Amino acid sequence: xxxxxxxxxxxxxxxxxxxxxxxxxxxxxxxxxxxxxxxxxxxxxxxxxxxxxxxxxxxxxxxxxxxxxxxxxxxxxxxxxxxxxxxxxxxxxxxxxxxxxxxxxxxxxxxxxxxxxxxxxxxxxxxxxxxxxxxxxxxxxxxxxxxxxxxxxxxxxxxxxxxxxxxxxxxxxxxxxxxxxxxxxxxxxxxxxxxxxxxxxxxxxxxxxxxxxxxxxxxxxxxxxxxxxxxxxxxxxxxxxxxxxxxxxxxxxxxxxxxxxxxxxxxxxxxxxxxxxxxxxxxxxxxxxxxxxxxxxxxxxxxxxxxxxxxxxxxxxxxxxxxxxxxxxxxxxxxxxxxxxxxxxxxxxxxxxxxxxxxxxxxxxxxxxxxxxxxxxxxxxxxxxxxxxxxxxxxxxxxxxxxxxxxxxxxxxxxxxxxxxxxxxxxxxxxxxxxxxxxxxxxxxxxxxxxxxxxxxxxxxxxxxxxxxxxxxxxxxxxxxxxxxxxxxxxxxxxxxxxxxxxxxxxxxxxxxxxxxxxxxxxxxxxxxxxxxxxxxxxxxxxxxxxx
Amino acid sequence: xxxxxxxxxxxxxxxxxxxxxxxxxxxxxxxxxxxxxxxxxxxxxxxxxxxxxxxxxxxxxxxxxxxxxxxxxxxxxxxxxxxxxxxxxxxxxxxxxxxxxxxxxxxxxxxxxxxxxxxxx
Numbered sequence: 001x002x003x004x005x006x007x008x009x010x011x012x013x014x015x016x017x018x019x020x021x022x023x024x025x026x027x028x029x030x031x032x033x034x035x036x037x038x039x040x041x042x043x044x045x046x047x048x049x050x051x052x053x054x055x056x057x058x059x060x061x062x063x064x065x066x067x068x069x070x071x072x073x074x075x076x077x078x079x080x081x082x083x084x085x086x087x088x089x090x091x092x093x094x095x096x097x098x099x100x101x102x103x104x105x106x107x108x109x110x111x112x113x114x115x116x117x118x119x120x121x122x123x124x125x126x127x128x129x130x131x132x133x134x135x136x137x138x139x140x141x142x143x144x145x146x147x148x149x150x151x152x153x154x155x156x157x158x159x160x161x162x163x164x165x166x167x168x169x170x171x172x173x174x175x176x177x178x179x180x181x182x183x184x185x186x187x188x189x190x191x192x193x194x195x196x197x198x199x200x201x202x203x204x205x206x207x208x209x210x211x212x213x214x215x216x217x218x219x220x221x222x223x224x225x226x227x228x229x230x231x232x233x234x235x236x237x238x239x240x241x242x243x244x245x246x247x248x249x250x251x252x253x254x255x256x257x258x259x260x261x262x263x264x265x266x267x268x269x270x271x272x273x274x275x276x277x278x279x280x281x282x283x284x285x286x287x288x289x290x291x292x293x294x295x296x297x298x299x300x301x302x303x304x305x306x307x308x309x310x311x312x313x314x315x316x317x318x319x320x321x322x323x324x325x326x327x328x329x330x331x332x333x334x335x336x337x338x339x340x341x342x343x344x345x346x347x348x349x350x351x352x353x354x355x356x357x358x359x360x361x362x363x364x365x366x367x368x369x370x371x372x373x374x375x376x377x378x379x380x381x382x383x384x385x386x387x388x389x390x391x392x393x394x395x396x397x398x399x400x401x402x403x404x405x406x407x408x409x410x411x412x413x414x415x416x417x418x419x420x421x422x423x424x425x426x427x428x429x430x431x432x433x434x435x436x437x438x439x440x441x442x443x444x445x446x447x448x449x450x451x452x453x454x455x456x457x458x459x460x461x462x463x464x465x466x467x468x469x470x471x472x473x474x475x476x477x478x479x480x481x482x483x484x485x486x487x488x489x490x491x492x493x494x495x496x497x498x499x500x501x502x503x504x505x506x507x508x509x510x511x512x513x514x515x516x517x518x519x520x521x522x523x524x525x526x527x528x529x530x531x532x533x534x535x536x537x538x539x540x541x542x543x544x545x546x547x548x
Numbered sequence: 549x550x551x552x553x554x555x556x557x558x559x560x561x562x563x564x565x566x567x568x569x570x571x572x573x574x575x576x577x578x579x580x581x582x583x584x585x586x587x588x589x590x591x592x593x594x595x596x597x598x599x600x601x602x603x604x605x606x607x608x609x610x611x612x613x614x615x616x617x618x619x620x621x622x623x624x625x626x627x628x629x630x631x632x633x634x635x636x637x638x639x640x641x642x643x644x645x646x647x648x649x650x651x652x653x654x655x656x657x658x659x660x661x662x663x664x665x666x667x668x669x
Contacts, residue, residue, distance in 0.1 A: 011637040035655055039662035220558040227559050287555055 019070065020077040020086040022063030023094055024134055030056030031127040038120035046119045050109040050512075053123035057102040060134075064095050073540070082202045083141035088540035089346070093137035093271055096354055100264045101130045103361045106516040107368060108256040114372075115254070117162055125155035126260070133268040140279055142191045142201040145272050146184075149236070152268055153180050156261060160253040172252025179235060179245040187232025193225035194280075203280035213283045226287045229276060230295075236269030239329060240298035243322045250318040255371070258314060259364035262321045263357045270328060270353060277332050278342065278542040285336020292333035293429055299326030300440040307447050312377045313367055316447065320403065321360070323444060327418055328352045330433050334425035341425040343541045348421035350538035355414040355527050359402040362520030366396045369509055369517070374461065382451055384460030393455045395521050402524045404448040405441055410527030413534065415441060613665050617657070624653050 018025075034053060037045050068091060076087030105123065112119050132152030139145045157180060161173030195201055197219065198209035206212060211222055231242065238246040250258045281288050303323030310316035331345035367377070369392055374381040386393035402409030415437075422434040509517075527534045592599050631638070631646055638645075660666060 011634070011639075011642075013639075013641050032652065032655060035659060039659050042662070220562075223555050223558045224562055227556075290556070 026060045027131045034124045049120045049123050054105045060098045084138050085140045090138040094134050097133040100357050104260045106512045109512040110510040129155040136268045140203045159257045162254045168252035172249045176249045183232045183235030190225045190228025206280050233269050233273045237325045239295040240302045247315045247318040251314050255368045296326045296329040297436045304443040331421040334430045337425045344421040344424045347538045348417040351417045352414040355410040358523035363399040365516045381461045382454045383458035385455040400448040404445045408528045410524040413531040
């Protein structure tokens with residue numbers, strides 16, 4: 001009775017929609033299982049962890065499909081008072097994250113074993129990072145967005161240092177960590193300002209609050225809040241003025257993790273940006289619009305120009321990723337002009353994200369396969385690849401064509417929908433941004449085409465100069481990271497024990513890597529030749545439950 | 549000046565204020581404080597004792613690991629205390645929920661134990 005006097009309400013058991021949370025719970029379960037197996041089996045678990053992690057990822061697809069069958073796209077499930085929404089948008093992104101995670105696990109299987117790196121924790125950390133991303137795709141609340149961001153970032157900081165015998169990898173991890181924390185701090189500052197103005201952390205309530213609605217006078221606090229939050233995520237997606245960490249981190253990290261960061265982590269940043277732009281800041285397109293416009297134009301131009309000068313393939317891909325991020329931000333910049341343009345922009349960004357995931361993961365799989373033989377990340381090592389490694393040359397050409405936007409590879413459709421969305425806004429800023437994008441698409445062909453030309457027309461790279469010791473060097477894989485072939489050589493001495501798991505000779509491709517290449521190249525081609533496969537998937541709207 | 553430029557002016561003014569604030573404080577301090585440079589003042593401070601050896605020295609990682617483990621129990625306590633005060637109202641639901649929470653945290657302790665972090669060598 002004392003409780004009633006104090007005004008304390010009795011506890012009401014919250015209704016929890018277990019079905020809607022099933023993908024997250026499955027992922028959590030698999031992660032916990034992997035950790036338990038790791039501590040119980042220790043080194044004996046090395047052979048089964050990658051397999052279990054992969055199967056677990058495929059298992060997460062099951063609840064995603066049952067949710068789809070349950071009609072979540074039509075009627076979204078809203079949990080925790082609007083903080084967590086499972087709708088078509090969230091479901092598509094969960095599927096994308098899980099698929100990308102599966103491909104990264106395929107790429108990692110051999111890399112981790114051959115490098116003799118810790119194997120069990122690697123997959124456990126990757127699953128928890130993926131859990132953060134899957135949570136991010138449903139988060140519609142400042143706190144859930146922040147928790148998801150930290151959950152996906154912290155394991156990624158650790159994974160970046162996984163080649164711990166290499167100083168570059170340590171540097172990558174520390175750099176990524178410091179920049180990530182810096183970005184988080186700026187973002188939190190912005191979030192606290194937004195909470196102060198609106199009195200709520202739920203995005204739809206923030207949008208509806210008098211401080212943010214367009215009728216009210218422009219308040220300095222709202223502007224600072226919006227700008228700081230967007231800048232925080234601009235770090236995550238490596239947009240131009242905030243991209244400086246990307247090349248060093250990408251170069252130092254293990255190559256599968258580079259692929260993971262450049263695809264999955266970047267996608268998660270975009271998911272949060274879209275949730276914020278469409279739900280939280282919807283009424284304030286006059287604030288976020290110009291900022292995103294600048295980020296898009298600057299990222300495309302600066303990324304492409306800097307990529308032209310790169311000598312290392314991984315650094316080149318890092319700058320190319322900056323430019324591609326610019327293309328993905330572009331539709332968001334004009335999203336506020338009308339409801340129609342907004343829905344076009346959603347589909348455009350999602351289409352780009354799906355196709356980008358396929359082609360970028362594929363490119364990194366090729367980089368790994370080539371570096372496994374050549375032991376270097378030098379662009380020159382791609383000279384005459386068609387003669388020494390014809391299959392890789394063909395597959396790489398598909399991915400490069402896709403990245404450059406040449407049909408029939410998938411990238412053309414991604415670029416097409418972006419241009420369509422920009423033009424459909426039908427205002428000056430949309431047309432100018434489309435023109436900037438068009439110029440940049442041409443610049444990009446320059447450096448993608450140069451690699452293709454190297455592969456098909458040049459004399460084979462002089463691998464004989466730094467002859468690879470056939471078996472001994474299998475124990476150490478320092479690929480992708482070393483711009484100088486000689487730097488990797490001293491490590492490959494016979495004192496390094498060869499892990500028992502390395503059974504595939506250097507001149508053959510491991511099965512898992514082959515599977516990753518097949519999946520990504522097929523996806524890239526299918527998306528390019530039959531664009532409706534991706535456009536039907538990405539035809540979702542973020543606006544429907546919250547009419548602007 | 550257009551509307552959108554004016555709105556970004558806020559951000560510019562904010563950044564400028566941050567810079568001015570730091571500059572102001574440093575200048576003010578340098579004006580007010582007495583300045584009597586001595587050689588000893590430039591030695592790195594180690595609790596009043598003259599530093600021994602070089603700047604690079606090895607320190608035990610174990611303190612850090614124990615610190616991390618402490619955080620684990622700390623988090624556990626932060627959530628368990630408020631939960632325990634109202635245990636009856638939460639009923640079986642609360643019990644199961646807390647059991648899951650403790651299980652996940654215990655997994656961390658189990659991990660630390662199996663990785664031999666708990667041994668003090």
